[in-house]
Amino acid sequence: MPKIAVVTDSTSCIPQELIKEYNIKVVPFHIHFEDKVYSDDTDLKSTDFYKMQKEAKESGKNIPTTASATTAG
Numbered sequence: 425m426p427k428i429a430v431v432t433d434s435t436s437c438i439p440q441e442l443i444k445e446y447n448i449k450v451v452p453f454h455i456h457f458e459d460k461v462y463s464d465d466t467d468l469k470s471t472d473f474y475k476m477q478k479e480a481k482e483s484g485k486n487i488p489t490t491a492s493a494t495t496a497g
Contacts, residue, residue, distance in 0.1 A: 429447075429449060430446060430447075430448045430449065431448070431449045431450075431451060432448060432449075432450055432451070433450070433451050433452070433453055434450055434451065434452040434453050434463075434464040434465045435453055435464070436450070438450070450465075452464045452465055452466050453490050454490065455468055455473060455488050455489070455490050456488065456489045456490070457476055457480070457488035457489075458485070458486070464490075473488060476488055
């Protein structure tokens with residue numbers, strides 16, 4: 425019988441208890457800001473993202489952008 429896996433991206437906001445209980449694979453979104461690329465909820469927490477976005481807007485810089493999550497690698 426083939427195995428079934430549940431995979432979602434980091435923006436799904438599934439509670440940690442459910443992720444552990446059902447062995448859900450969470451793939452992080454990539455966030456591009458200036459010359460850096462961050463992995464959502466790994467090297468950049470949502471509170472930091474919103475702070476960066478606000479500061480960029482106030483200073484006239486480009487706001488952070490996102491890229492699709494991938495499982496490659």
